[in-house]
Amino acid sequence: xxxxxxxxxxxxxxxxxxxxxxxxxxxxxxxxxxxxxxxxxxxxxxxxxxxxxxxxxxxxxxxxxxxxxxxxxxxxxxxxxxxxxxxxxxxxxxxxxxxx
Amino acid sequence: xxxxxxxxxxxxxxxxxxxxxxxxxxxxxxxxxxxxxxxxxxxxxxxxxxxxxxxxxxxxxxxxxxxxxxxxxxxxxxxxxxxxxxxxxxxxxxxxxxxxxxxxxxxxxxxxxxxxxxxxxxxxxxxxxxxxxxxxxxxxxxxxxxxxxxxxxxxxxxxxxxxxxxxxxxxxxxxxxxxxxxxxxxxxxxxxxxxxxxxxxxxxxxxxxxxxxxxxxxxxxxxxxxxxxxxxxxxxxxxxxxxxxxxxxxxxxxxxxxxxxxxxxxxxxxxxxxxxxxxxxxxxxxxxxxxxxxxxxxxxxxxxxxxxxxxxxxxxxxxxxxxxxxxxxxxxxxxxxxxxxxxxxxxxxxxxxxxxxxxxxxxxxxxxxxxxxxxxxxxxxxxxxxxxxxxxxxxxxxxxxxxxxxxxxxxxxxxxxxxxxxxxxxxxxxxxxxxxxxxxxxxxxxxxxxxxxxxxxxxxxxxx
Numbered sequence: 001x002x003x004x005x006x007x008x009x010x011x012x013x014x015x016x017x018x019x020x021x022x023x024x025x026x027x028x029x030x031x032x033x034x035x036x037x038x039x040x041x042x043x044x045x046x047x048x049x050x051x052x053x054x055x056x057x058x059x060x061x062x063x064x065x066x067x068x069x070x071x072x073x074x075x076x077x078x079x080x081x082x083x084x085x086x087x088x089x090x091x092x093x094x095x096x097x098x099x100x
Numbered sequence: 101x102x103x104x105x106x107x108x109x110x111x112x113x114x115x116x117x118x119x120x121x122x123x124x125x126x127x128x129x130x131x132x133x134x135x136x137x138x139x140x141x142x143x144x145x146x147x148x149x150x151x152x153x154x155x156x157x158x159x160x161x162x163x164x165x166x167x168x169x170x171x172x173x174x175x176x177x178x179x180x181x182x183x184x185x186x187x188x189x190x191x192x193x194x195x196x197x198x199x200x201x202x203x204x205x206x207x208x209x210x211x212x213x214x215x216x217x218x219x220x221x222x223x224x225x226x227x228x229x230x231x232x233x234x235x236x237x238x239x240x241x242x243x244x245x246x247x248x249x250x251x252x253x254x255x256x257x258x259x260x261x262x263x264x265x266x267x268x269x270x271x272x273x274x275x276x277x278x279x280x281x282x283x284x285x286x287x288x289x290x291x292x293x294x295x296x297x298x299x300x301x302x303x304x305x306x307x308x309x310x311x312x313x314x315x316x317x318x319x320x321x322x323x324x325x326x327x328x329x330x331x332x333x334x335x336x337x338x339x340x341x342x343x344x345x346x347x348x349x350x351x352x353x354x355x356x357x358x359x360x361x362x363x364x365x366x367x368x369x370x371x372x373x374x375x376x377x378x379x380x381x382x383x384x385x386x387x388x389x390x391x392x393x394x395x396x397x398x399x400x401x402x403x404x405x406x407x408x409x410x411x412x413x414x415x416x417x418x419x420x421x422x423x424x425x426x427x428x429x430x431x432x433x434x435x436x437x438x439x440x441x442x443x444x445x446x447x448x449x450x451x452x453x454x455x456x457x458x459x460x461x462x463x464x465x466x467x468x469x470x471x472x473x474x475x476x477x478x479x480x481x482x483x484x485x486x487x488x489x490x491x492x493x494x495x496x497x498x499x500x501x502x503x504x505x506x507x508x509x510x511x512x513x514x515x516x517x518x519x520x521x522x523x524x525x526x527x528x529x530x531x532x533x534x535x536x537x538x539x540x541x542x543x544x545x546x547x548x549x550x551x552x553x554x555x556x557x558x559x560x561x562x563x564x
Contacts, residue, residue, distance in 0.1 A: 007247045058234075
């Protein structure tokens, strides 16, 4: 279920990125965390114990905004600005042996 | 070989003021900041403000005044590395920093830590749920992206909470409720600091102006509900993904539904780098936070390491700027650009500005002291967000003999996740204090932010 963003809607941006395969538009100067928060109210990651989280401090302190960006895991999405064609994946808890 | 006479870490109010002062006195400066622009959190994105989507200023003229400080950094003596995370300080002369996945070492004769502050963690049951954020985080989203909260609740206390409330009202995104933890008793006990605070009358009246504006908006719009002296915070997830926020107000439990719960309980110095650099810290009981020990010039016991701004002690932007200039004057004096008399003469105005600006702190620190329930939260509360360790587990480990931060950490892993204790150290301390233990400042170690092993392996050691 996609939860509505917890923020007011903005005009559509012109930078496109993929979040778990879905194309999302963001604005120049947005961080990846901003793009995630503007897109939906859903969890942007699940912890090792499977609890849902969203970005919390937006200034690089709490590390709750960690996501995979362009194949690199555990990136602080609040410290990285969006770029055209970025591929973002939300961490889904502890990986098991079968997963890469 | 040195890269600059002075390395400054952090381009907020203190770091910017120090950089321009030192550069104007003839010193070469290398300035590092993690963000893509200077300004710190208070002047975040101020330089690009006209490019913002909605193109309106609802942050006030104090915020816009930051632009001139950012512009002043364009100086032939100042070199700036943005997007750079300093993760180690060595021998008080070398800094190790990471940018775009590559780590480098830079050296200077003096190092100034101007790392600023972070919001004090506000732990309560449910504070890790999606939709719970810090009030400061929401303000950053407004400043950097024009992303405005929707039907949010602001909860907690502190000057920043009211400032953000006003900015949200002006931006057309008023909070649906303001849930304040401040009590009438606290206001009364803080009142004895009022005469002293009059030395900072400007700041005081600015604050009162915010409160008046909140009241006016409340009357005019009649939509913002205000609750005071609240406690017993709890957040639960409702089926549609929003937050059910409950709290006690006048002995009755209230429950409000909101997509976004924004909490705040003041700010505390960011001391990971100063602690990891090896200088001593002390507990400031009024500010309820650890802070580095320095002299009146911000110089630490390691003579080449200096600290200025909120990272030294919480005082706000104006105090931080004065401290930055004072510290820079002392450093250029040690570098030989100024003699002692010149330093003291140039420092005079800032010294009195610094003292005047600080005079409001006892009032603010007492007025907005954090609630005991956030210092030592209820058992079911997650204290360490990274490793998901609860207050109950921490209390149990203390009952089993853990007598300080390190022993609790060894048994539970709290503080060993990626944030390295930034979100739990103060709470663990609160619980230790509650159990009759008075711990020292917890250790902070290199690298103070997670760095990939390959970056460390590829580190080139520059020639001496």
